[in-house]
Amino acid sequence: MPLPSDELFAVLEQEPAKGPVAHGWPDQAWTLSRIRTLFGRRFHKSYSWQDYRDLIQTAHQQLGGPIVLAWDNLNTHLTAGMRRYIAERDWLTVYQLPTYAPHLNPAEGIWSVLRRTTTAKRAFADPHDLITAIRRGLRQLQYRRDVLDGCLTRAGVVLTPPRRHHAFNLSLFFTDFGSSG
Numbered sequence: 001m002p003l004p005s006d007e008l009f010a011v012l013e014q015e016p017a018k019g020p021v022a023h024g025w026p027d028q029a030w031t032l033s034r035i036r037t038l039f040g041r042r043f044h045k046s047y048s049w050q051d052y053r054d055l056i057q058t059a060h061q062q063l064g065g066p067i068v069l070a071w072d073n074l075n076t077h078l079t080a081g082m083r084r085y086i087a088e089r090d091w092l093t094v095y096q097l098p099t100y101a102p103h104l105n106p107a108e109g110i111w112s113v114l115r116r117t118t119t120a121k122r123a124f125a126d127p128h129d130l131i132t133a134i135r136r137g138l139r140q141l142q143y144r145r146d147v148l149d150g151c152l153t154r155a156g157v158v159l160t161p162p163r164r165h166h167a168f169n170l171s172l173f174f175t176d177f178g179s180s181g
Helices: 006-014 032-043 049-063 080-087 106-116 127-141 145-154 170-176
Strands: 067-071 092-096
Touching: 049 067, 049 080, 080 092, 106 127, 106 145
Parallel strands: 067 092
Antiparallel strands: none
């Protein structure tokens, strides 16, 4: 991934300081997934396995402790390079979700809600129409903590407040982005 321009970097550096709630998440905890989503919104780009590797490595260096991930079957999570990287790191634990495991993946609960509400009994004129409807549904869902908590609970996520908050320093991420280890 190329480094962002100075202007984009300045924007990206300010965005995490606003906190996750300002970006639509229900709490103030930054996660790798949330950082990735924030970057994706600004870069409009998908990530390679090397980009995930670099993000994980930087998070490990900044947080100074073990990393535990629960991954779906995104193709970049399953590459040989990523599998080797994970196997070589004793501080990294990855739980791979089964191919279709809605009972384990909170995102599947969200899609289920959207299928029953926003996109139910509708014919879409084109992909743009479908994307617009999904975005509208997701915007509405972000204010329905009860529904989101239900999706998390169904997936077995324990809903307790975090004991401590780790800030993710964006400038260190880009400084260290190219390093691996």
